[in-house]
Amino acid sequence: MSLIRSFSGIRPKVKFAKQVTTPNISYLNNFKKNNKLNFLNILYNSKIHKAKKMLKKLEQKKIIIKDTVNNFYLYKITYNKKSLFGIVGKINLNNYDDKKILGHEETFIDRIKIRKEQLLKFNTQISPIFTAYKVSNKSLLNLKKLFKSTPNYNLQTKDKCNHKLWVISNKDKKKSIENYLTKIKKIYICDGHHRIQAMLKSKKKIAPMIIAFPEKQVNILDYNRVVKTNLSVEKIKKTIFRYFSIKRSNKYKNLKKGEIEMYLNKQWYLIKLLKKSKELDVTILKKLILDKIIKNKNDVKFISGIKGKKTLETLVKSKKFDLAFKMYPTNISQVITFAEIKRFMPPKSTWFHPKPLDGLISSRIIS
Numbered sequence: 001m002s003l004i005r006s007f008s009g010i011r012p013k014v015k016f017a018k019q020v021t022t023p024n025i026s027y028l029n030n031f032k033k034n035n036k037l038n039f040l041n042i043l044y045n046s047k048i049h050k051a052k053k054m055l056k057k058l059e060q061k062k063i064i065i066k067d068t069v070n071n072f073y074l075y076k077i078t079y080n081k082k083s084l085f086g087i088v089g090k091i092n093l094n095n096y097d098d099k100k101i102l103g104h105e106e107t108f109i110d111r112i113k114i115r116k117e118q119l120l121k122f123n124t125q126i127s128p129i130f131t132a133y134k135v136s137n138k139s140l141l142n143l144k145k146l147f148k149s150t151p152n153y154n155l156q157t158k159d160k161c162n163h164k165l166w167v168i169s170n171k172d173k174k175k176s177i178e179n180y181l182t183k184i185k186k187i188y189i190c191d192g193h194h195r196i197q198a199m200l201k202s203k204k205k206i207a208p209m210i211i212a213f214p215e216k217q218v219n220i221l222d223y224n225r226v227v228k229t230n231l232s233v234e235k236i237k238k239t240i241f242r243y244f245s246i247k248r249s250n251k252y253k254n255l256k257k258g259e260i261e262m263y264l265n266k267q268w269y270l271i272k273l274l275k276k277s278k279e280l281d282v283t284i285l286k287k288l289i290l291d292k293i294i295k296n297k298n299d300v301k302f303i304s305g306i307k308g309k310k311t312l313e314t315l316v317k318s319k320k321f322d323l324a325f326k327m328y329p330t331n332i333s334q335v336i337t338f339a340e341i342k343r344f345m346p347p348k349s350t351w352f353h354p355k356p357l358d359g360l361i362s363s364r365i366i367s
Contacts, residue, residue: 002181003100004089004212006070006174010124010362011165014153016063021359023159026304026351037063039126039359048121055122066364067167072177073361074166075128075211076147077354079159084217084354085143087177088128088361090207091187093199101131102339103189106347107197108297115198119206125365127358128211129192132332133184135214142180143214146173153360161354165361187212188339191352199365209363211356215332221305222255222329223282223351224312226321227290228299233265236293236323243288244271251309260285261326263309263316281328282349289325302348305329 012020022028022040037058045051058064073088095101119125135143151164168174187210189196199206229236240246240262249261249270260281262269273284290300301321303311312324330350338345 002178003091003095003184003187004181006072007090007363008067008070009073010064010066011360012064017153018155020063021357023157023357024355026306027159043126043358048117052121055124069169072168072174074147074168075356076164078162079354084213085147086211086213088211091210093206093208101187103193104335104339104345105193105349106344107193108347111194112197115194116202119198119365120202123364123366125209125363127356128209129195130190130352130355131187131210131212132190132215132218133187133212139183140214146177157357159354163357188336204366206365218332219353220329220331221351221353222327223348224303224305224326226301226303226312226315226324227294229293229322231293239292240271240289244273246271255328257328259328263312263324280330280345282346285325286346304351306353
């Protein structure tokens with residue numbers, strides 16, 4: 001029996017796909033809500049009832065339509081000549097955290113509440129939860145063969161990626177996918193922990209929609225921090241000197257594991273822990289610096305590595321923040337190790353890139 005099953009997805013008519021779908025908001029600059037029927041206006045609308053009306057309007061106008069039969073959906077993302085081959089299906093939430101479907105990251109309580117309200121009001125999961133699984137080279141070749149036909153959707157979008165989606169309703173092709181999926185024994189949650197926790201806390205019978213990628217194809221970028229603090233530059237440095245060495249850094253420094261870059265007082269610094277540690281870089285940063293220089297979690301904002309160092313500098317120079325930290329990326333083997341031993345990384349330890357589009361494939365959470 002496979003951990004992933006077929007389902008009746010909700011997707012836009014092909015002619016509306018470009019208008020309706022959107023990359024994650026982190027890929028966009030200066031996003032403002034507007035009257036266009038784009039999923040960003042739904043996902044990032046603070047007024048849930050208005051967002052629900054917008055979603056309902058898409059269905060009423062038949063801009064998005066629910067499939068009448070259960071399908072599998074194949075999803076290919078290509079960027080920089082690299083490709084991720086994903087299978088979209090549903091999982092049983094009862095399998096979560098029992099050695100079959102495993103998470104790796106801590107969550108924020110307030111964000112879980114927002115996700116829970118959104119999911120239940122919409123009764124719709126807008127995009128699949130990003131997951132990974134281990135695979136042999138032979139199985140990987142078999143997976144790629146499933147993607148040989150012409151896709152139903154082919155989109156080039158603002159995240160500079162190519163997104164293709166196949167709707168698999170043919171009985172023989174579905175059987176081929178099912179045979180492939182029986183070899184997947186564990187699924188690791190990569191991006192979507194808040195939605196998973198929201199579904200668990202809803203205490204309703206919900207089957208999350210996921211996209212499963214081979215772990216060998218998964219790419220993780222740095223997830224950086226900008227910080228607001230009342231401490232002076234001297235006190236910040238004094239705090240850091242207790243545990244780290246500090247030296248001025250080349251603006252284009254390539255970080256190594258165990259290194260953190262700090263932007264403070266218009267200067268980049270390279271900081272290294274004085275004593276060797278087996279802890280993750282993000283954990284070290286949180287315990288030995290952030291927890292000592294900030295008053296509450298709202299004093300930290302998380303910035304995807306996709307934005308680059310210039311964005312960190314700009315945010316600090318704007319005086320909305322006082323300093324920034326650039327991290328060396330966590331890797332997928334660390335994610336899997338933490339998940340398997342049931343340890344959890346600090347929130348926002350990983351930025352998975354690229355991501356599926358919002359709105360290209362959705363699902364009803366309660367039928």
